[in-house]
Amino acid sequence: MGAQWKAKPKEAAANARGKIFGKLVKEIMIAARNGADPDMNPKLRLAVHQAKKASMPKDTLERAIKKGAGLSGEVVNYERTLYEGFAPHRVPVIVECLTDNLNRTVAEVRVLFRKGQLGTSGSVSWDFDHLGMIEAEPASADADAELAAIEAGAQDFEADDEGATLFYTDPTDLDAVCKALPEFGFTVQSANLGYKAKNPVGLSGAELEEVEAFLEALDNHDDVQNVYVGLQAN
Structure with a gap:
């Protein structure tokens, strides 16, 4: 039973994709309570960015924003x-x-x-620090993670084996650092508030x-x- 999913990679991939979309929809709905315009709502802007990176269909994204903002007539409280x-x-x-x-x-x-x-x-x-966490990839070979962290206002950073860099920020600086990183050669892949073990x-x-x-x-x-x-x- 435990190995059945290996024999059905397409089904497993579809299930994983469905779970990712389900989680993103909830985040979008929660964020949209503070307004349906991503330009005026930093939390919604980050959630929409995540959804687009995951290739969420446009109609799914727009429906989630309307639901969360109370514009669809449906009431769902998470x-x-x-x-x-x-x-x-x-x-x-x-x-x-x-x-x-x-x-x-x-x-x-x-x-x-x-x-x-x-x-x-x-x-x-x-035993955890509550931080902003931004995963970003260098847009060019000469992108300097340390310089980007200092200039963009991140508290710290760590690089992984696959070339991506995880930038840590104060929770209140998450959106500002996300906006600044592209100026210093990094493309933001994901951004969220989370907990880092000490x-x-x-x-x-x-x-x-x-x-x-x-x-x-x-x-x-x-x-x-x-x-x-x-x-x-x-």
Whole structure:
């Protein structure tokens, strides 16, 4: 049963795409509460940018904005909620959800945490920094990430093995840094507020696989928007 998805790559890709769109639609609807014009609403502008990068159909995008802004006659109220706790092997986890039924989500998140430990508010968030996170790629070979971070107003940056750079900002500077980075040779791929672990737990082998399976189950839940984890693969 566990390997069936490998035999159906197109179906798996479609399901993954559907989940991405579902999460983006919720973000757009939440952001659109503060206005349907992306030029006047920084949070909506970032959400729309993410949706376009994911190749969301234009009609899906416009419908989500109208719903969120209350222009379609439909009333859908999503509530943002955080859950904190530990994955197996005391790995700290913050789970961000958007839900239209808080009681259902709480019950289902409790079930998902059975192999770990669901904590109270503040039980692990003290061990994370709340930051703006911008993933960007150099538009040219001479783009300098350190110079771009300084000039655009980012707090810090780190490059990954595939050539992209993750810029960290103060939460209030996220939109301004997004706008500034292209001036210094970087194309923004995604931008959001999130949590960065201060003291990630190092794991390897079977322990790492166990934690990854736990995190994948969380991420696959329909109400889960983001999973932030203090994990470092050894």
